[in-house]
Amino acid sequence: MNPKELEQHLKQSLEHTVPDDFERILSHCDAQKGTVISMTQNTSKKKKWISIATAACLALVIIGGGSGYYYKINHTVASVVSLDVNPSVELTVNRKEKVISATPMNEDGTVILEGLNLEGTQVTVAMNAIIGSLLQHGYVDELANSILITVEDDDAQRGEKLQTELTEQADAVLANAQINAAILSQTFQHNDALTQKAAEYGISAGKAALIQAIVEESNGTKTFESLVGLTINELNLLYTAQSASYAFLESSTGETAPAATAIVSTGSASQNAYIGAEAAQDVALDHASLSASKVSFLKTEYDYDDGRMVYEVSFHYNGKEYDYEIDARTGEVVKYETESAGTVPASSNTSAAAAEYIGESKAKQTALNHAGVSESDTSYCNVWLEYDDGRAECYEVEFMSGSTRYEYEIALRSATVLKYESKTYSNANSSHANQQTSSTSNDIGSEQAKAVALKDAGLQESSVTGLRVERDYDDGRLKYDVEFWSGKTEYDYTIDGTSGTIRDKDVEPHGSASSNTSSSASSATSSNITLEEAKAIALSHAGVNAANVFDMKAEQDYDDGKLEYEVEFKSGGMEYEYKLDSSGNIISYESDWD
Amino acid sequence: MLMLILTQATDEKSEENRKELNQLLQKVAAGDKEAFGQLYYRTRVAIYGLALSYVKSAHTAQDITHDAFVRIWEAAPQYRAQGTPMGWMLAITRNLSLMRLRTQQRHTDLEEDQWDAIPAEAQAVTAEDRALLQDALSALEEGERRIVLLHAVAGLKHREIGSLLEIPLATVLSKYHRALKKLRIQLEGGGPQ
Incomplete structure (x- = not known):
């Protein structure tokens, strides 16, 4: 099947x-x-809801009784008020601050509004009822105490007044319920x-x-998309962590934020669901085998990375900067980096602590010692840094002594054997059988496969283009497909993933009609242009001189x-x-x- | 940011497709139910496929598909033909899926992420469908599954997948190729080709 x-x-x-x-x-x-979004209902929550709903409705019905007099005034939307926790609710409000409509913005919002008849009520009263409902449903508690109140109004003054009223109202209700809430509020014009x-x-x-x-x-470290699923409490933590000036507003009430931003923050977002900044620091320091007294610039803040809330702990020690990410819920070390003068072989996004690595020779020695074999007794012995997702993971050491093949994984920073395997071959047949059952264990690795192919071609990695190594199974056997170009010649190798021998090789000079490729993805025809030619075509089409181009x-x-x-490429302020x-x-x- | 985009796509089929979807969406925005029906039948497999790749259960994916179309209907007036209509609809689907996953996480921790692609009540499902959707796809990693479905079913280009899922193009490509190989091995029992 193609x-x-x-x-x-x-x-x-x-x-x-x-x-x-x-x-x-x-x-x-x-x-x-x-008007109203109808969504699939959440049955489990419905029952709990009834008691509060009746209470809240009772209050609302009384107030909401007097029906609108001036239809036009009453039905013209002056402001839109939204309230977000995780449930999200939007109210349209007329000039008299009466609610025209209430719309749930998500599934949880539907639960919150169910049974409430807010139309025609004073917006502060509606706010009161909604917060009551939030509390009752357990959406605001000591684990997640943040509420976002937003007023969208083209009349900024009126909007701000409403914002203050609503914030005070919410604060009062929550204080009454003995909740230390954190309220974020903002006013803006329609956008x-x-x-x-x-x-x-x-x-x-x-x-x-x-x-x-x-x-x-965030200076480009975050995208809208990645944050959209977070709750307001999580967003509040991030927001306060980012704007350092807000950190000092903790637990003060009614404090107005600097003019730079329209978001007003009161109270502090709950961190009770998390291990806490101090515990996170301890985890990081412990991991680095350092104590708080030894390091400087110790700093901890919230962040959201790869789908989880983390504490970012950073500190300096001995001229190096340490950066940790600690899972905010579990206290697990998610990532760490040390920045120093040391460099790492081209790794895509992290500059890990290469300086701290034990080095290849030490890794090799560790493996040999463990196996009780001296290097002179091995028929071949290879060691390399194994990368996963662009990040150094461990050292891999492989060697053969007699008819036994050893494969080791050694930790990056300590001479510790993480994993090892050895296999003794009695004859060629059984080796094949062995390999079928645990084909990954004898993997030569992509670096080695690449090296074999380049060596055969008599080329250096630096002189080839379009280099691609793919690990694959063919007929149950591990193989590596190595492809690269040198000038106008395409090389296509298939390297046995276990022995490192060349199983198949295809050299195709540009323009020649020969093609016996066995690789599945390649339907390359002989008329292919080279990458260089492709560049030239693009540049000439854009009417740009190669000398003025950068980031090609x-x-x-x-x-x-x-x-x-x-x-x-980029040129003259344009990106092509x-x-x-x-x-x-x-x-x-x-x-x-x- | 000031944007000037000149796109000259000679890939006519996909360009035409995009135009048609844009037109349908405009009609939907104006409350045209027939157009909405056409939009639904043209895109539901893609919407469902993406939802399935997130929530892993046929049943929940059906729910999400329902919610996504309700939202598309509702939000169509706000749609501006800036990107691709398909991309927009898929973004809505992805957001709903992620929201659902979050709710599930909060309410149940026992969610053992089992790949369950065959709905209980489906009638037209053949043994071959089962082998492909249930058995072969379950051999893939979640990300690989998503990319394959977006490419094969939603007809998204690798680059578009990259921007929808916020992953580099190179990653999309390598995952895609790996996934296809895995699928072939699954379907052909790893035997000689």
Whole structure:
């Protein structure tokens, strides 16, 4: 089955399992256009809800009784108030501060609003009822105590007044319930882009604004998308962590934030669900085998990375900067880096503590000692740094002594054996059988495979382009596909993943018609242009001189099994992106202000 | 940021597709239910496929698909034809999926992430479908599954997948190729090809 067929099959199979649900969807759309989102209900919560609902309704019905007099005034939206915890609720309010409509913005919001009839009530009263409902449903407690109140009003003065009123109201209700709440509040004018973004993610404009504020202050380390799933408590922690000036506002009440931002923060977000900053520091220091008294610039703050809340602990010791990320819930060390003068072999995103690594020779010695073998007794002995996802993971040591093959994993920073395997071969046949059952254990590794291929071609890694190494199984046997270009010649090797021998080799000079490739992905034809030619075509199309170009990136790519070239570069304040097919035709291009 | 985008796509099929989806969305924004129906039948497999790759259960994925279309209907007036309509709809689906996962995490910790791609009530499912969707896909890692589904079913380009999932293009490509190989091995029992 070729990739295309496989994808086709997949699509068809999936089609068989997708229900035709259109009627039901349509029935939910009818009711809702413009007003209330109807969503799948959360049955478990419904029952608990009834008691509070009745109490709250009773209060509201009394106040809400007097119906609108001036229809027009009463039904013109003056401000939009949203309240976010994790449940998210939006109220439209008229000039008299009466609620025109109440809309849940997410599933939890539906639960909160169920049974409440807020229309026509004073907005502060509505706020009161909603917070009561939040408390009752356990959405605000000592673990997550943050609430975001947002007023969207084109009349800034009126908006701010409302913001103050609502914040005070919320504060009072929560204090009454003995909750040390943290309230974030903001007022802004209607903003189309923000509204669209909010709608896209199904969150309130208020939450979108808070996320936007965090993203803007993060210096590009965070994206809107990555934060959208967080609760307000988590966002509050991030927000306060980022704006250092706010850190000192902790537990003060009603304090107004500096003018730089419109977000007002009172109270401090609960960290009770987490291990706490001190514990996180201890974990990091312990891991680094240092004590707090020895280090300087010790700093801990919240962050959100790779889908979890973490404490970022950083400190200096002995001229080096240590950076840790500690899982805020479990206290586990998620990441750590040490920055010093030492360099690491080209690793994509982390500059790990290469200086602290034990080094290849020590790793090799550790393995040999463990096996009780001296290096002179080995028929071959290899050691390399093993990378996973661009990060150094361990040292791998492999050697053969007599008819026994050893494979070791050695820790980066201590001469500790993490894992080892040895295998004795009696003859060639049984070695094959062995290998079938635990094929990964005898892996020569991609570095070694690459080296074998380059050596055979008589080339240096630095002189080839488009180098690609892929680990693969063929017929149950581990192999490495190594591809690279040198000038106009394409090399395609298949290296046995166990023995490191060359199983298949294909050298194709550009322009020649010979092609006996066994690799599945490559449907490269003889008329392929080179990467250099692709670059030149893109540059000439853009009318840009190569001398004025920077950040040039060009790569080969396969889309639907077809070879494509992607060329990106910057010049004169513009960013260009080109896609070319294998014979040099431009498939698409984009240019964008850098 | 000031943006000037000149796109000249000679990949006519996908460009045409995008135009049609854009038009449908505009009609949906104006309350056209027939257009909404067309949009639904054209895109539901993709929406469902993405949801499934997150929530891993056919049943929950159906729920998400339902919610996603309700939201698409509702949010269509806010849609601005800046990106691809498919990308926008998938972003909504992804957000709903992630939200659901968060709720699940809070309410139940026993969620052992089992891949369960075959809905109980599905009638048209053949043994081959089962072998592919349930058995072969379960051999993939979550990320690989998502990329394969987005490419095969939603017809997204690798680059578009990269920007939707916020991962580098190179990662998308390598995961995609690895996933296809794994699938082939699964389906062909690892035997000679």
